[in-house]
Amino acid sequence: MAGKTSFNQVPWLENADLFGGDTALKAAVRTFGAAWALPGLWRRGRLLGRAQWLDIADAANRHPPRLIQYDRLGARCDRVVFDPAWHDLLGSITAARLHNAAWAVPRAGAQVARAAGFYLQAQLEAGSLCPVTMTYAAIPLLLDQPALAAWRRPLLSDRYDPRPLPGPEKAGVLVGMGMTEKQGGSDLRSNRTRAEADGDRARLSGHKWFFSVPQADAHLVLAQAAAGPSCYFMPRFRDDGELNGIRLLRLKDKLGNHSNASAEVEFDGALAYPVGEPGRGIATLLAVAARTRLDCAIASAGMMRMTLVEALHHARHRRAFGGALVDAPLMRTVLADMAIESEAAMWLALRLADAADNEPMLFRMLTPVAKYWICKRAEAFIGEAMEVLGGNGYCEDFRLARAYREAPVNAIWEGAGNIMCLDLLRALQRQPDSLALLMGELGAAAGGHRDYDHALGQLPEKLRSADEAGARHLASWVARLVQAGLLLRYGSKAIGDAYCASRLTQGDALFGEAVHRGASAILRRAWPE
Structure with a gap:
């Protein structure tokens, strides 16, 4: 009978070893x-x-x-x-x-x-x-x-405690952030929320257009003080157990990120503690944001990995036109190109995690590059993975649709693409040693591939001539070079060579435009199912 039996349907990818298979x-x-x-x-x-x-x-x-x-x-x-x-x-x-x-x-x-x-x-x-x-x-x-x-x-606890209590009384706490306002968005100096001193604390009045994780036990908030924009720590509950003066107006109706809450709020004399140097609130919060920006890149790389594995799993189990989908030459080319991109994103993200504590200038310079490049590439990448599954990829019963809706938030949150690229430009212009530092990182892979050496030779002139109008081109160029260098130094030779031959010569090509030798081996490395 119709509907009783399904043929040629791909089994769910479940009970997989996400780390052991990577x-x-x-x-x-x-x-x-x-x-x-x-x-x-x-x-x-x-x-x-x-x-x-x-x-x-x-x-x-x-x-x-x-x-x-x-x-x-x-x-x-x-x-x-x-x-x-x-x-x-x-x-x-x-x-x-x-x-x-x-x-x-x-x-x-x-x-x-x-x-x-x-x-x-x-x-x-x-x-x-x-x-x-x-x-x-x-x-x-x-x-x-x-x-x-x-x-x-x-x-510092390993406990999750959602009870509505003052933070110090709980088994564990979580922290949110509130920076942007209606009139300014990323232009934080235009913020109008005011802070009035109250002993060793302050009372804040104003609003936030995006208040991330409104149920958090406290938030880092930017407000105008006598010394200028300053950072404050605002608990959800006062010490006496009463709600602080934080009024949740509504939750945002977002494209994705549906499991998580984001809110619009007003502050009505909310008590808060000053944090950091008065008048240096933007700098204080941007130091915090450097870590959240890296997490945006890591999360995007993780979603790329998930959707790649789902696409590979589907292509290996789905039969079409007389054979397994993965054996179709063009499909294999597309999947291999995606596998290369996914691995490059992971290496860049973990290299910056490695630099977070001991190489602050490198971390400062390349974190916005990673956030810009990986988060942008993830959007197109996940769309490509959806195509592998065809109509199923577009349906909410499959995880790829959720990832596709989720991906843009990482590119937007904590500074959209233009801001990240301009951040790189500022770092290069304001830090005299930045060029030597970058060339030192990239030079470690010199001699590994002809196309890499050629692209590396072009970089000093690109850096010297860079201006705001060309900041995206510069950031993309740096991202590709850093990823290529990491793959040449630490990845398999096949992956490093394939990345250099495609990304350093063709620029922002669509996935599958480059034909890679050894595509089958690349796919076995990506997910040895």
Whole structure:
């Protein structure tokens, strides 16, 4: 009977080993000094591939959060209600310490190990990473504030505690951010929220157009003070247990990121603690944002990896025109090109995680490059992966549609593409040693490929002649060179050669335009299913 039996349908990709099946990621973790983390990453990779967790991720996105402004007696409560699946995700993430690993258990390679875990988590569900990245980025700043000593224990905890209590009373806390306003967006100097001194604290009045993770236990907020734009730490609850003067107006109706809440808010004399140097709030928050920007790149690379694996799995199990889809020469070319792109994104992300603590100038210069390039490439990449699945890829029953809606937020949040490219330009212009530093990083791969050496020889002139109008071209060029250099130094020879021969000669070509020798071997390396 019709509908009783399905033929030639691809089995669900579930109970997969996300880490064990990723040859390049295992190599990167070893290369950048985090081999001690391999057993834990293996366990995490097997956990995140389970059917149970795939269902949890799906449920968290199908049942988005709801805002309840008043309780049954009419009192203001400003409560965000989540599906239980959201709490399952956050409980698992905090137990894995993706929100505080390098600060709670510091050791060599901790940033790399945490980045690898974040990369794996993004392959399951990305919305739940929003509170995680902001907490992770805020902790180093907050631990340096004597007035916030009572928050140290819950900040460094591995517990998730969604109870509505003052932060110091909880088993664990999460931190959000509130920077942009209606009139300014990324132009933070135009902010109008005011801070009035109140003893050793301040009272804030104004609004935020985007208030990330409104249910967080506290937020880093930018406000105008007597000294200029300053940074403040704003708890959700006051010390006496009462709600702070934070009024949630509505939750944003977003294209993607459905599991996570984002809000518009008003501050009505909300109590907050000054953080950092008065009048230097933008600089303070941009130092925090450097880490969240890297997480945007890591998450995008993780989503690229997930959609590549789904596309490969489909092509290997789907038969069309008399054979397996993966054996069609053009399909194999497209998939191999995608595998090269995915691996390049991962190496760049983990290289910057490696640089986060010990190479601050390199981290400062290349993090905006990685965010711009990887997040932009992810959007087109995921669309290509959807095409491999055909109509199924466009349906919400399959994970690729969710990833496609999710991808743009990483390119937009914490500074869109133009801002990232101009950030690179400023770093090169204001740091006299930046050119030598960049050439030193790239020069380590010199001699590895003819096209690489040719492109590297062009870079000094491109840097000297760079201006604002050409900032995107410069950032793209630098991104491709850095990725090529990493692949030549640490990746397989086939991947490095293929990347140089395509990306350094053809520029921003569509996936599949370059025909790679050894495409079958590239695909076996990408996912040895």
